Amino acid sequence: MGKTSRLPEELAALAGARSYAHGFLPLAAAYCRRLGIVEMVNALVPSKMNVSPGLMVQAMVLDTLSGRSPLYRLEEFLAEQDIELLVGPGVEARDFNDTNVGRSLDAIFKAGASKILTEIGVNATKTFGLDARTVSYDTTSTSVWGDYRICEKSDTPNITYGHSKDKRPDLKQFMTELLCVERGIPIFAKTLDGNSSDKTSNNKMLSGISAIMAKHGLGPGAFVYVADSAMITEKNLRSLGANKFVSRLPGNYATCNATIIEAVNTNKWTDLGSVAEGTGSSNRPIASYKACETTVDLHGVTYRAVVIHSDSYDKRRQKKVDKALLVSKKEIMAKLKGQIVTYSCKADAVEAQRRINGFSAQFHEVESSIISFQAKCPGRPPINKPTPTTTKYHLEWNIAPKKEAVDKARTIAGCFILLTNVPQAGDDALDAKELLKTYKGQYGVESAFAFLKDPVVVNDTFLKKPNRIDALGMVLVITLIVWRLMERSLRARVKNTGEPLPGWKNRKTDKPTAFMVSVSMFGVVVLKLRDGRRLLLEKPRSKAMAYLRALGLNESVYTDSKFTLKPVIPLKKE
DSSP: OHHHHHHHHHHHHTTTOEEEOOTTHHHHHHHHHHHTHHHHHHHHSOOOSSSOHHHHHHHHHHHHHTTSOTTTTHHHHHHTSOHHHHTOSSOOGGGGOHHHHHHHHHHHHHHOHHHHHHHHHHHHHHHHTOOTTEEEEEEEEEEEOSOOOOOSSTTSOOOBOOOOTTSOTTSEEEEEEEEEETTTEEEEEEEEOTTOOHHHHHHHHHHHHHHHHHTTTOOTTSSEEEOOGGGOSHHHHHHTTTOEEEEEOOTTSHHHHHHHHHHHHHTOOEEEEOOOSSOOOSSSOOOOEEEEEEEEEETTEEEEEEEEEETTOOHHHHHHHHHHHHHHHHHHHHHHTTOOOEESSHHHHHHHHHHHHTOBOSSEEEEEEEEEEEEEOSSOOOTTSOOOEEEEEEEEEEEEEOHHHHHHHHHHHTEEEEEEOSOSSSTTOOOHHHHHHHHHTHHHHHHHHHHTOOHHHHTSGGGGSHHHHHHHHHHHHHHHHHHHHHHHHHHHHHHHHOOOEEOGGGOEESSOOHHHHHHHTTTOOEEEETTEEEESSSSOOHHHHHHHHHTTOOGGGGTOTTOOOOOOOOOOOO
């Protein structure tokens, strides 16, 4: 009877209640709050709109993380969400209409998208203890279908034709540059003209990087700038000043191939083993490396050059060797075509063998032998007597690869040169293996670009103006920062505790991803009542709770709109 009497009261408490299944968005919102996105954007972007630019940016970030375009019907997206929990108080879904989104993007561009990103990057470094002593730089192109006219303002990105990294030269494009730390966490980004050159972009970045890194408390020489081979030009090398760098020596320098050949000829390699974090598989084995230290002179300056050999480096270069082998074999076959193979005189056969053995190409040679046999003599054979025979000599040959030359060619094809001014010994030194690890962090930047290149996003109705592309690029980079920080926290937890986290198919993993979290949080339902929010279940499932703890969160992130996370920072090595 007691339970029955309380039932009307419990039902009354549910009056006007609404349920939400946000998935992992409250977790991402907590990271947005810890980064101070709303406050920083509002401080840098003047606005008199009823919805602040900061709230608009956070809403677009969460919309993107939900798997949608950050601009596609934002109002409808938020109409199904607990806006106070995810974005902030005092606003409604209708405040995020198309007009206000467009105005916010215009205001962001006017204030300076890259300026905002710089401040957010600095705060991310301080809050989450990011190691900014190594920064990786790269650019990518993004194709658009719109018919953009030439921009009249010099500060607006020019959407035009250029070298397409998407292999779509028929479409106009814009470029995006990223400066990242810790294998792909952006601390700076900027939208560039569609016809920007990587060499020129590197030069502009080198001219301003000291000011950016000074905000992170790092002066010239206190950080290492990592970039691809486009960075290596005389002008860029001179622009480095006191800054350290690691890049790859491009093959258009004559000294590149000569230095690799010299390293292969001397054969004085240092085994580096694997530099990857995982263990690989039978289908995708981990590459193994070896190195040879030397120096090269470029534009009157001597640089440290580390020749790196990978046993699985660049399949395209190995295909060139395969093509050269085919050409070499065809060259020998052409020389052998029409050669006489049977001789009546042994001396003639020996002379022919000597001549054929002299046939040679780059990767092949001829191995031959003489086989004697008895052939019937010409004419009618005698009756009742053995058939008369004569000795003849048959020349057989085989086209054999020059193993040493082939092995050398494949070794050369598997090599590249890391160029650097980082010392090999002493303070701030990096040995060959550490240098290779530092350079391979560049791939983290490249993988980040896939996150920023959704053609649906950049061709939205709101993006008919190039300045809005610039502002939208900022939103996407902030989204990437949040995503990567969440993933970094997961792996820092594993590193700090030595305990793997739940992965796919109930297996443990030491390389958890943010995507695993986004999938695992489905099914967490929150009831919003008049007196607050409550989880439909007392706690999420054990797997979800493991992820929450690893992210510096707990179940209150679903019920407390002001929940503050405790950043998970990797423990430093003793």
